[in-house]
Amino acid sequence: MQIQAKNPEEYLQQIPAERQEAFSKLRSVILENLPKGFNEEMSYGMLGYVVPHSLYPAGYHCDPKLPLPFLSIANQKNFVAVYHMGVYASPELYQWFTDEYAKRVKGKLDMGKSCIRFKKPDQIPFDLIAELVQKMTVEQWIELYEKLYKR
Numbered sequence: 001m002q003i004q005a006k007n008p009e010e011y012l013q014q015i016p017a018e019r020q021e022a023f024s025k026l027r028s029v030i031l032e033n034l035p036k037g038f039n040e041e042m043s044y045g046m047l048g049y050v051v052p053h054s055l056y057p058a059g060y061h062c063d064p065k066l067p068l069p070f071l072s073i074a075n076q077k078n079f080v081a082v083y084h085m086g087v088y089a090s091p092e093l094y095q096w097f098t099d100e101y102a103k104r105v106k107g108k109l110d111m112g113k114s115c116i117r118f119k120k121p122d123q124i125p126f127d128l129i130a131e132l133v134q135k136m137t138v139e140q141w142i143e144l145y146e147k148l149y150k151r
Contacts, residue, residue, distance in 0.1 A: 003075060008040055008047050015075050022121030023080055026073055026129065033130040037138030038070055046074035046083070051138055061149055070141050071133065079110070079117040082129065086136040088114035089144050097132055104128055 005011035008027070015023045027047060031040065038049045043066070051068040053059055060066040072083040087094050101109045105125050110117040118124045136144075 003045065005042060005045075007042060011042065011047055019075055019080060019121045022118075022124055023073070023075060025126060026080065026082070026124060029126045029130050030071065030073065030133050033133040034071075035134065035137045039067070041067075043067075043069055043072055046072040046081075048072045051142060055138060056142055058150075068142070068145060070136075070138075076117075079119045080121050080124065081118075082116040083114050084116065084132060085114055086141060086144070087116075087132070089148055090136070093132075093135055096135070097128075100128055100131070101125070 003011055003014045005014060012020075012024060012027070030049065034040075034049055037051065037055055039052045040047065040049055042048060043050055048069055049071040050066075051070060053067055056068050058064060058068075060068050070085050072081075074081045074083070087097055098109060098111070105123070105128070107123070110119065
């Protein structure tokens with residue numbers, strides 16, 4: 001269920017009413033805690049937080065015309081998703097997040113490689129997401145990305 005939107009505001013307008021408040025709060029938490037340098041834009045049909053070409057001219061190795069992706073949030077059919085590339089790329093960050101989630105949230109973590117799924121929007125751990133977003137600067141992400149993915 002991909003939302004067709006040209007900008008973040010248009011995307012937000014299409015979120016179902018029962019998820020509207022939680023999704024808007026998730027976006028606000030991310031924007032308030034996102035380290036300087038990342039930009040919010042539409043990315044792969046989701047709200048994306050990227051390293052702009054002005055900071056990383058090489059862009060994304062899969063398509064250099066695109067800025068380097070870091071984090072996205074999306075309204076999916078059965079859940080709200082947070083896609084965090086740093087969690088995928090950094091075993092230390094992954095371990096921190098999964099440990100903290102277990103300490104702070106009742107219930108099992110529903111997570112793929114970089115996708116954290118929240119089937120109940122009222123159970124999104126906003127404080128934990130705020131901390132996660134702060135854990136990696138633009139410079140740290142570029143360094144890790146180049147170490148792992150650039151050929």
